[in-house]
Amino acid sequence: MSNLKEPNPTLWQGRQSEQQLYLHEKISCTATLPHVMNSTIALLSYACDEGVKRNQGRVGALMGPDAIKGQLSKMPNHLPQETQVSDIGIVECIDTAMEEAQETLAHTITTLLQKNAFPIVFGGGHDMAYGHYNGIKNYLGTTKTIGILNFDAHFDLRSNANGNNSGTPFFQIAHDCKTSNTNFQYLVLGIREDANDRELFKTAKELGVHYIRNEKFNGQHLKNIQNQISEFIHRVDYIYTTIDLDGFSSAYAPGVSAPSPMGFSPDIVLACLETIIHSGKLISVDIAEMNPTYDQDKQTAKLAASLTHYIMHSI
Template sequence: MPIDMSSWQGRTDPEDGDLGLRWHQKIQPADQANEEGIMLLGFACDEGVSRNKGRTGAYGAPVAIRKALANLAWHHTGPVYDGGDIGCNDGNLELAQHRLGEDVSKALRQRHKVIVFGGGHEVAWGTFQGIGSYLVQKQYVASPEDDSSLNEQTAEPAPNVGIINFDAHFDLRNPPAGQQSEMGSSGTPFHQAARFCQLQGWPFKYACLGLSRTGNTQALYAKADSLGVLYKDDTELTHQQIEQTVTELQHFIDLCDYLYLTIDLDVFPATVAPGVSAPAARGVPFDIVELLLEPILAAKNQKGESKILVADLAEYNPRFDIDNQTARLAARLAWTIARAIR
């Protein structure tokens, strides 16, 4: 099925030549990918927010973010591809997350960096499944004596995958009692990621920045403490305390082999990001988030490559946006991330 590229439209300045290009003039459909670059994927889904008793509308986010990104100036090197959308149209969230995971894993195996446009924050469990699948395959190296033998494989050490989540909520909820453990919502993705790591024998490394204490129960804080989560409330993310926070964040990054960056747009004040599923009464100012993104985007592995494998943006809800304000914010974040990871 051809990838719909109709969202990629905008201004052209032919008189400026290659220096006047914008995203809509550079983006390519994924079926034309012939060298490693950045793969954009969409996750059009409301089901997780609905299950979590939130206000729906995030289904339309991937298209809206593309439209806001299309007209931004091109300041990048290397190709960017659009891999299309995974849609959840039948309430089968688990299948949609699995399909997203397959697309993320495939893109990583093709040596792309990946940016996913959600959707509710249930996108995170789909994204993490893809990272997990990719690293599980990478962890096991075939024996040189018989590279076709699954019985003679040797395992590399468990990877340290650092999840860094800018969010007003932990999203560590347990699935409701009486339901199967895989029945998640937009409130459960990092519980599911923790369970995955436990089953694989991997360490669970999770940092959550920008929490609203009014929106997270004592049970969630206790669970975060038991899992060793690095977390900061929105009231702690101030210019006065930024140096200490950056130091703690840098220590977290240094202990990680890979990073998964996820940004729930409800971490920002409602005046900055009105178009989200759960608007923040306080939130974290954009300039503080930018300062915290710097060490994350600058993190490199021993090969000099970005530690970030995948970044995603969650909870944008076009239904409640004002003058595309939140779409512009999401596009600016995607632009910044793309420029850093390649």
């Protein structure tokens, strides 16, 4: 049974116009990858929260992609007419087969990049980062360096000695990099001391992880933040950006697997995204941990959709 499902066109609804004023009128549903055109923005769902469950988090993120699409659908379209935007489908986790979902995600990302598409993936648990990264790596080969830039309260560097979950993806990537003798380049923005134990900080130090603590991740320190991001980008060939919605304060993002009022705000993330996008090295993006079960007035879904809207109109 295939775990890559066709997109659901009924999600794309909103105000009607005859000028494609809204994104639901711009976006096409492409059921098969061979029909993805060059220079397409490709929207892909990762409907899986098995990793969250294994990590003892609040389940419900498998419904996150649909919630994000529902809000993105209604937003205005300011894209050039020649820009193609396609919903290419849903990677599902069948039963508890998270690793198979990650493999399908990796294969799909590789195919999209081969077709010169720009992938934006909606999750789903942050375990999708392992599949997403591998898809980029399989496309680029071993001669190019991939920098991972993660907006997150958590390192997600937990050991996978007892199995993989939503807290292990970057530990897994680091281990794979060591095995293949390639550089592990990882920068986390928004790290909280109250969300990571001392062993995780120790692991981050041992792996050479760069990070900015949450108390320094705000507009008052913007210049220093942008300088650190620029220095990181300069060291790598491509940037994979992943946005974990639980890094935001629950004032902005209550609908996540691990909420906290102590997170960061959208304005600093948008400022950083501008720096990342303008570097010309951004190759792919995902948004993780959207959990509509705990959302309030669809606030978190709207935040994720607004971030996507900004990225789509800036790349």
